[in-house]
Every structure is written in C-alpha cells, then in structure tokens.
Amino acid sequence: MESAASKELYRVINLRHRRGNHFELTIPDLTIGDGESIGLTGPSGGGKSTILSLLSFLEDPHHGKVLFGGKTITDNDSLSVRRSVTLLSQDPYLLKRSVYENVAYPLKIRGETGSLKGRVFEAMDMVGLKPDHFAGRRWHELSGGEAQRVALAARLVIRPRVLLLDEPTSGVDPANALLIKESIQTHRKKYGTSLVIASHDSLWLNSAADRVIKIYGGRIETIESANLIPGPWAKEEKDLYRRNLSDGRCIYSVSPPGEKATGILDPSEIIVSLHPPSDLSARNILAGRINRMTSHGEDRSIIIDVDIADLPLTCRLTRQGARQLDLLPGREVWLIFKASSIRWE
16 A cells, blocks of 8 residues: 655646647645655647646746745745746757767756765666766667667766656566656655656656656546546447457557547546356456555545556555455456446536
C-alpha cells in the first residue's frame, strides 16, 4: 500500500485556463504532496501538458490559484521558485556542444560552479551515461534515447525540488525507458524530489508514480481511478466496435460517438475472477496480471491495477471481496465487463 506524502507542496484551487476558443482546463481542487510522484494520463489534447506548464509557473492561470508551499507565487518569488521547479519537455533541445557542456550549462548560468565536475558526473551517472564514455561526445553523436537522457541529466544536475516530465519515454526504446525511470526514482530517493509525469505509456507510468490522475477533456475524471480507453475504434459486428490491443486481443464497446473517441469504464463495473468464466455473456473477458493494490476511501475499498497488454485496467473491489479471492500483486486474474459498460462523454 502506498503511503501519503508528508506535507502539501502544490494546491490548485478553482483553476480555469483557456487554450484558444475550443479548450478550457478546469480543476476545482488538486493537491500534490512534497516528495510525491504523480502521474498524469489521458488522450492527447486532454490538458496534461497545460497542467505541467502551469505547475512550472511558465504560465499564470486565467482564473483560480496555484499555491506552492502554501502561498501564491508573486513576482518577487518567481525567480527562486522557478529555479526549484524544472520541466523536461517532450522534445528537449540540446546545445550544439559536448554532453558535458550540455549538463553543466544550467549550473553555469546560475553561477553554481563549485564542485561543477562532480555534480555533472553524478547527474550523468544517474541517467546511465558513464562520464568516461560520454562526457566528450558531441550532441549529433547521440541516439534518440541517449539525447533524452542527456536532457534529463541537465535537469537533475540542479537538484530540483520539483521535476516535471512531459512524455519522457516518447520515441525511446524499452531499455532507455527503464533507465529514465530508474534515474528519476534514484534522484527522488536521494534528494526528496517531487515528480509530476505526463505519459501515454500507462504501464511505465504506473510503475513510476505513487498515484495516477486521469485527465479527459480538460478535466480530472471524477470517477476515482476511472479507466480511460482511447480509440481508434473499428466496426466489428451489429452494434459492436473493437479497440485493438498490442497483443492482438480486443476490447469491445457499443456505439462510440466517433472513431477516436475515448471510452470511460468505471472500475466497479469490472468483475475480477481467478479463472476464465464459462457461463457469462459479457463480451470482454481478458487475462492479466496484478501490478499494484492500494486501499482507498473511507470504506477502505481495494483498488487493483492489472496489466492488460498496452492498456492497464483498474478495478475496485470491497476489502472482503479482495480477501476472499486472495489477491496479491503478481497474481494472474481474469477481468470481465460488458461492452455496454463503457460510457462516452
């Protein structure tokens, strides 16, 4: 079970923020604890990157407040706060210099040149780039995954209080994705860094974050731990549509409003079984493995994250129900739900 963070770091209150004429981010209330690791997931265009921009204080909300350390950030505070909060964008830019110079640059512009070499080498080691091999390498000699890790090291070297990451594993292979996760977890453990991570990679995100917030249409999904199932959806038969999974299996739904619509599945609508059912009419019957279990709410119900191909699903059981099934992380289970259980917004 995950423990709560020790104290509040961010508090978002009655926030509304517009992007053009067709999108508005609306967050009535959100708290992020000091030292916590938070994941943001949901379909593209839902508001994840906008949230990161607001949390980094690169933008001010059109309405509402973003409190940091219990207070509103004023112009007098902005420089010190921005120096303690850093954002790694989806497509980070590298200077046309060596790896060492790229990582050292943030310290130099801050005038923090004491122990410069030691801090740069520590950050490089943390992201799996051995200084002996990479310090003198030029930016154009790096693979995509190596360049991403150099950009990450250039953020870690300043030892930020908050590290914000926007799709940190986009376009990198599984080995680099694992190194990125290990490096941010190591930095968090050593320096108490808070992490806020936006990612489409649900499996990776679930393993890197204490809790995952699901963003849809500029809003935090109100159903606790609701499953968001993005399209594309393809016509199957009669009124059924399918969403293909990476391993060849499918999730079936009834009448999505469009090919790229995002379905919402309440965790309470999913039946969890230890064996494949033989007498149920539900269209969706999927085997998976339990990744994580957490206790939630006043009723102390059990939230279970199950890895299903490229789309992990979250289930909600009573404490008694989970105990009767003798559920534990790593155990294989079967998830059952009706095609009509997926709703649309």
